[in-house]
Every structure is written in structure tokens, then in C-alpha cells.
Amino acid sequence: MKGRCACGQVHVSLARRPDYVNFCNCNLCRPIGGGWGYFASAEVEITGETAEFGRTDIERWLTTHFCPGCGAAIAWTPYGPNDQDRMGVNMRLFPLAELEGIPAVWSNGLAMSDDDPDGPIERTGHGTMGDGKAF
Numbered sequence: 001m002k003g004r005c006a007c008g009q010v011h012v013s014l015a016r017r018p019d020y021v022n023f024c025n026c027n028l029c030r031p032i033g034g035g036w037g038y039f040a041s042a043e044v045e046i047t048g049e050t051a052e053f054g055r056t057d058i059e060r061w062l063t064t065h066f067c068p069g070c071g072a073a074i075a076w077t078p079y080g081p082n083d084q085d086r087m088g089v090n091m092r093l094f095p096l097a098e099l100e101g102i103p104a105v106w107s108n109g110l111a112m113s114d115d116d117p118d119g120p121i122e123r124t125g126h127g128t129m130g131d132g133k134a135f
């Protein structure tokens with residue numbers, strides 16, 4: 001499936017639909033406004049120049065890639081001690097019609113902390129993309 005940022009400078013191509021879309025309330029996800037699908041890096045192709053922001057506030061270290069033209073969050077990739085082949089793609093860049101039927105979850109990312117960086121993430125809600133709630 002194919003998506004793009006608001007200004008069209010950055011395009012994202014995915015090899016498959018995500019298993020689910022995660023809406024998180026943590027101090028990264030809430031301000032940058034992402035709804036995340038998770039992929040291995042080989043499943044994601046990003047074209048166009050992106051700018052980067054490196055999160056260091058807690059040990060879930062992430063680099064956020066965003067469009068320097070319109071500011072849209074594109075994806076995040078892990079780095080440092082968080083290194084793994086798993087990335088998050090902002091599913092808000094994709095046409096709603098193509099997201100229809102994919103499970104949506106809401107997560108209490110605010111509960112993550114350095115004390116328990118790999119602890120379970122509490123799910124606070126469930127829905128389905130396209131049901132009128134998710135976006």
C-alpha cells in the first residue's frame with residue numbers, strides 16, 4: 001500500500017497492511033500525532049528527503065523521521081540500546097479506504113518509564129480502522 005505526507009514530498013510504500021494500528025498517548029506519540037503500524041525495515045520503502053528527531057527521554061530510544069516540508073511524522077526507527085529490526089510507520093499517511101478493517105488499539109504509553117522500559121504496554125481501547133473512531 002502507498003501513502004504520502006500532506007505536501008507530497010515524502011512517499012511511503014509498504015509490502016503489506018499492518019497487523020494493527022497503535023494510537024499511543026506517550027510524550028513522543030501524542031505531540032507528533034502518529035498512529036503506528038509495525039514493520040521490518042525490508043517491508044518499508046520511504047522516498048523523499050526526511051528530517052530526524054532523536055528521542056532520548058526514556059530508554060525506548062527512537063529516531064523520528066518527518067517531512068521537512070509539511071512536518072508530517074513519517075516513521076520511527078530504533079537506535080542505540082533499542083536496536084532491533086522493527087520500525088513504526090505513521091498509518092495516517094495512507095488512504096482511509098485502504099486501512100478499513102484493520103484493528104486499531106489505544107495504548108497507555110505514558111506508563112512506560114526507565115524503571116521498566118520493556119514492561120507490558122496497557123491497552124486502553126480497541127476499535128477497527130474505518131469505524132469512524134480511529135482517525
Ligand SMILES: [Zn+2]
Pocket residue numbers: 005006007008009010067068069070071072
Ligand atoms: Zn510533506
Ligand SMILES: [Zn+2]
Pocket residue numbers: 024025026027028029030109
Ligand atoms: Zn508512544
